[in-house]
Amino acid sequence: MGLRTKITLAILPLFGLGLVIINIAGYYNASGRIQEEQAARLKLVRSFFLTQLQTRSQQALSLATVVAGIEASGRLVAAGKSQPAESIGELLEAGITAFGENYVQEAERKILAYPRAEWHLIGKLQRNKVKKAVSLFAWIQTVDSLALLAEISRRAGEAGKVLPVLVEVNLEGEGTKAGVSPGELPALVDAAPGLPGIRLKGLMAIPPWTADPGESRPHFIRMREILAECVSRGGAGADMTELSMGMSNDFEAAIEEGATMVRIGTAIFGERQ
Numbered sequence: 001m002g003l004r005t006k007i008t009l010a011i012l013p014l015f016g017l018g019l020v021i022i023n024i025a026g027y028y029n030a031s032g033r034i035q036e037e038q039a040a041r042l043k044l045v046r047s048f049f050l051t052q053l054q055t056r057s058q059q060a061l062s063l064a065t066v067v068a069g070i071e072a073s074g075r076l077v078a079a080g081k082s083q084p085a086e087s088i089g090e091l092l093e094a095g096i097t098a099f100g101e102n103y104v105q106e107a108e109r110k111i112l113a114y115p116r117a118e119w120h121l122i123g124k125l126q127r128n129k130v131k132k133a134v135s136l137f138a139w140i141q142t143v144d145s146l147a148l149l150a151e152i153s154r155r156a157g158e159a160g161k162v163l164p165v166l167v168e169v170n171l172e173g174e175g176t177k178a179g180v181s182p183g184e185l186p187a188l189v190d191a192a193p194g195l196p197g198i199r200l201k202g203l204m205a206i207p208p209w210t211a212d213p214g215e216s217r218p219h220f221i222r223m224r225e226i227l228a229e230c231v232s233r234g235g236a237g238a239d240m241t242e243l244s245m246g247m248s249n250d251f252e253a254a255i256e257e258g259a260t261m262v263r264i265g266t267a268i269f270g271e272r273q
Helices: 036-048 056-071 085-094 104-113 127-136 146-159 185-194 213-232 235-239 251-256
Strands: 003-013 019-028 075-079 098-101 118-121 139-143 163-169 198-205 242-244 261-264
Touching: 085 104, 098 104, 104 118, 104 127, 127 146, 139 146, 139 198, 146 163, 146 185, 146 198, 163 185, 163 242, 185 198, 185 213, 185 235, 198 213, 198 235, 213 235, 213 242, 213 251, 242 261, 251 261
Parallel strands: 075 098, 075 261, 098 118, 118 139, 139 163, 163 198, 198 242
Antiparallel strands: 003 019
16 A cells, blocks of 8 residues: 655745645655655655744745745646736746746736746637747647647747647537547647647646546546557657646646646635736
8 A cells, every 4th residue: 555645835925925825745655656755855845834934035945945845746837827027026036937828918028027937828829829929938838739730830930949839638528628639639649740840748738627626636647648648659749748737726636647747826826806
């Protein structure tokens, strides 16, 4: 029987952005879902919060430690939709380096203000915004058709860039969400090697929302299986190592099931106004 650990972090005041409550649950066993050294890093995060934090520099260090704890198992992408640009600067100072934005136009001012951050497009991309998106973002996580992938390839080639991209998968065929179906995915992966200017790096998904994180787990397991199927196809699939899944309410389960990126907004910025 595997050993189960759960690490709950205290409440951290974050520079006037409200309160951040972050829980990191680690589960590891002989099969090694989360390695022992990763669990050890998470324990260090918990011990850090036993001391009351008073100064701004101490707060910055504490958030950097939180980031390190999450990134022991996956990369943290702070989802800053509708947040002011000033918030980005505070988080950069605190140790978060990757940020996700939903809209190209809204993101432009933030990206130009903080070019040293790593910017991910995590919202639906319209084809008429591809040229601008390619010029601004370091990653595009929401490829939802071969036509869109081809347009990104064309614009990236014109810009002299090679852009890492993820394919968004719509597991349940939800009409309110973008993404390819699992059945459509193989054709897209097979076509990718012929497209310059892009590197197909993995998959992204947003499972149906639920208040119970445990209900998201089967979707995360299925995404891990789909990624393995892509890798086994060879070609572009052989380079697919990234799995972007999990948000504020379910990122623990996502990490446990193989997420390499988690997109966290509410737990960092608070509820949207």
